[in-house]
Amino acid sequence: MFEILKKRMEEIMCISVEDMQGLKDIHQTKKVRKGQILLSEGQVCTLTYYIVKGCLRVYRIDQNGEEHVLKFGIENWWINDGESFSTKEPSKSYIQALEDSDLILFEESHFSRLIPSAPSLQKFVEEKTTRSFIASTERIYEQMSLSAETRYNNFIKKYPNIFNRVPLHMIASYLGVSKKTLSRIRSKV
């Protein structure tokens, strides 16, 4: 499985042979079944996942027991709870497999020991963080400036491979509307 990760990373950025070997040395693999919870609220997120195959989501449960989907992930995406992972505080989120999935995983402790001596990986991580931050800002802006209908249509265009694999009520949650509203939007085509 690591070969897949390697290939995809090298499509994006030059990684030195040594750095890639270092990464390979600390990687682990895991297969999970649909529905399985990989991280629960209250646990510290000590792992970061690379999705070789499958689909995951990150979500939270509010005071009223409502679920809110913060993020989906599919093939070639990295998933963790960034907050807990970097602060080492207990997570407020859950991570769950939405399909049977093949994952590569890295322990935070191994990872942060490797990075300082692996400049090309460091650069990779930095860029990923920057891109995540830009994407968050974009999502905030879309939420405040676009109608639910436009957000839905953008979502389909941007993530067709998530759209056709994930229950609609989770997409509604991700978009910040009730499933009723999403249903209305969909029916008015």
Next chain:
Amino acid sequence: MFEILKKRMEEIMCISVEDMQGLKDIHQTKKVRKGQILLSEGQVCTLTYYIVKGCLRVYRIDQNGEEHVLKFGIENWWINDGESFSTKEPSKSYIQALEDSDLILFEESHFSRLIPSAPSLQKFVEEKTTRSFIASTERIYEQMSLSAETRYNNFIKKYPNIFNRVPLHMIASYLGVSKKTLSRIRSKV
């Protein structure tokens, strides 16, 4: 003015003498008047601002001509358009002074030349990026899980010094509601 920045940075993190000197060597200062625009849509954001005194906002204008406030900044905050600053693409945002303000500014080119040779600064910037990302995630979650009223009350608690200096219609915009709705929330105390 640089002394203020220095003192505040050292409260948060150890910065080596050389790194701090390097930062001092590239800093510039600027005074701006209330209302002044520091960055416009379409320009590349080549500067990052540290606010010594005053208040700024980052906002965008959508297809309908509506303004949406992405961020406020007051004393001791750093402000730029992160997306344009890191990608060097034209910005989608405006940065505006909401009060007469004293700023310290850094050119991206100077900054990125300094950073690789200034490890304590690099660490500072990394932490700042991580914190920004966490804050964005938190804002997304609050937007999807909390009522406008709760978001408003949280805002007052979290940023009292922004709340009492900034027009309400901008706070409404930041919170993602109309000024009418904010007015209603406020009147029902």
Next chain:
DNA sequence: CGATTCTTTGAAAACAGTCAATCTGTGTGG
């Protein structure tokens, strides 16, 4: 003081949410 900007308000209309019931499709076990 006059001009500008900001805030509140009213009435109507558009929109989104709740709840409960129904419909659909999938998959599992007998």
Next chain:
DNA sequence: CCACACAGATTGACTGTTTTCAAAGAATCG
């Protein structure tokens, strides 16, 4: 292979909230 259970999606009636638009009151500033 069928029946049943189950998760997901839609629907209807109702309720409640938010926006829109315009106007009027405050507050601020030169």
